[in-house]
Amino acid sequence: MKLPLWKCHGSGNDFILINEYEAILFSEEERVTLSQAFCDRTGKLGADGLLFFQNSERADGKMRMFNPDGSEAEMCGNGLRCIGRFACEQFHTDSVSIETLKGVSQVVRDKPIYKGVETYQAELNTISLNIKDIPIAMTSKSLIDQALPELATGLTFTAVSMPNPHLVSIVSQIYDTTLQEIGEKANQLTTLFPKGVNVNFCQIIDEAAIYVRTYERGVGLTQSCGSGMSASALVYCLLGYYPFSKSIEVYNRGGLVSCQATVSHHQHSVLLSGNATFMFSNTIEFDFPNINLMTAYCDHVFVEEIQNYGRLLEYSEGLINNFRFE
Incomplete structure (x- = not known):
């Protein structure tokens, strides 16, 4: 099969994003296999997690996030910002509600945290000290x-x-x-x-x-x-x-x-x-179960976004150097 996907990150926490909004493409077993293969740093892609953007009956969209070991996370704040941005651009809006495994969070486009850096604010509201x-x-x-x-x-x-x-x-x-x-x-x-x-x-x-x-x-x-x-x-x-x-x-x-x-x-x-930065979009061609034999075709590299994020890194490192650590 041929699968379009996006590489994105929040604060360097990087993800592969798959759009399943129009149709569910994979079984639960296949999600585990995909996360292990796509997140493998020695493979063709590599990431900290695999994001699925899906339709929702409770919100504008739904996020599911899988770790490199195949386990599913209840929440991912950096991934939520990336999914939120993807949804906002798909729906041509500046605010969306995103369902997670444990609730619904609002994600809104925010003022840039640094010049030229796409910034989104995510609400984490299903918090407990119990x-x-x-x-x-x-x-x-x-x-x-x-x-x-x-x-x-x-x-x-x-x-x-x-x-x-x-x-x-x-x-x-x-x-x-x-x-x-x-x-x-x-x-x-x-x-x-x-x-x-x-x-x-x-x-x-x-x-x-x-x-x-x-x-x-x-x-x-x-x-x-x-x-x-x-x-x-x-x-x-x-x-x-x-x-x-x-x-x-x-x-x-x-x-x-x-x-x-x-x-x-x-x-x-x-x-x-914080930032919700797109790095590149790819089309991946593969078949189960030989997923590691995938072929990747680069569609677009978001050069300006990568450069602007690099300037943010330099800025933050400079600020840290000005602090006196206790």
Whole structure:
């Protein structure tokens, strides 16, 4: 079969996007196979995840996101912005509602986070602090700034369902090797985290600015994680470092985003604003089960978008160098 697809990214967290809005093209088993093949960095494409844009009875469209190991994620903040942009351009509008596995989120075109960078704001509104929603095999109702001796010593964690599961630790310095070790260990501790968990290290770089690094369940260390940055911004406010309802700049390996955490009647939400960059469009020719024998035909490269995003990276790196890390 011949399949058109798009390569896109939010904060360097890159995805292959497949449009199934008019018709469902693949079975559930085939989605797993596609995600494993298309996301393979040693193959012809390579990505952090595979996005499917589908029709919805509850919203303007639906997002499904599969990790490189074939597992399906409940939420993906960076992917949601990319899907939101794709839907807005398909429907010729600046605002769409997108159904995810756990709810409906609004995605709107936002003012550019940097000159020439297409920017979209996604609402993450299915958030819970109840450990049953993560889940964690503990007797307490929540885990807020507490130690997990089974996982690590000298660190405290806060657990948040975004609704995909997240642990956030505020640290004085981020070390990739430590995060990798803790992330891997957390996802091996199925007695504690039966569905696995994303692990985030959050470093304070200024009163209204944090730096976040994420170990993603089913992926590993990535350039950024939209729901992880949102969870970290929420925890930053929850622990009293910064007031709710004010924007926080969140820096990452892939640039920066803006997060605004809010709370109303004990319900939390986060507005996540950042780039939704298209890199190229391709047509892939393949057949099951020999999907690895695919042939890729390049249709279009979004050169200007790639260049503008590169300037954003330089800008964010320059800002980080001006901060005094604590």
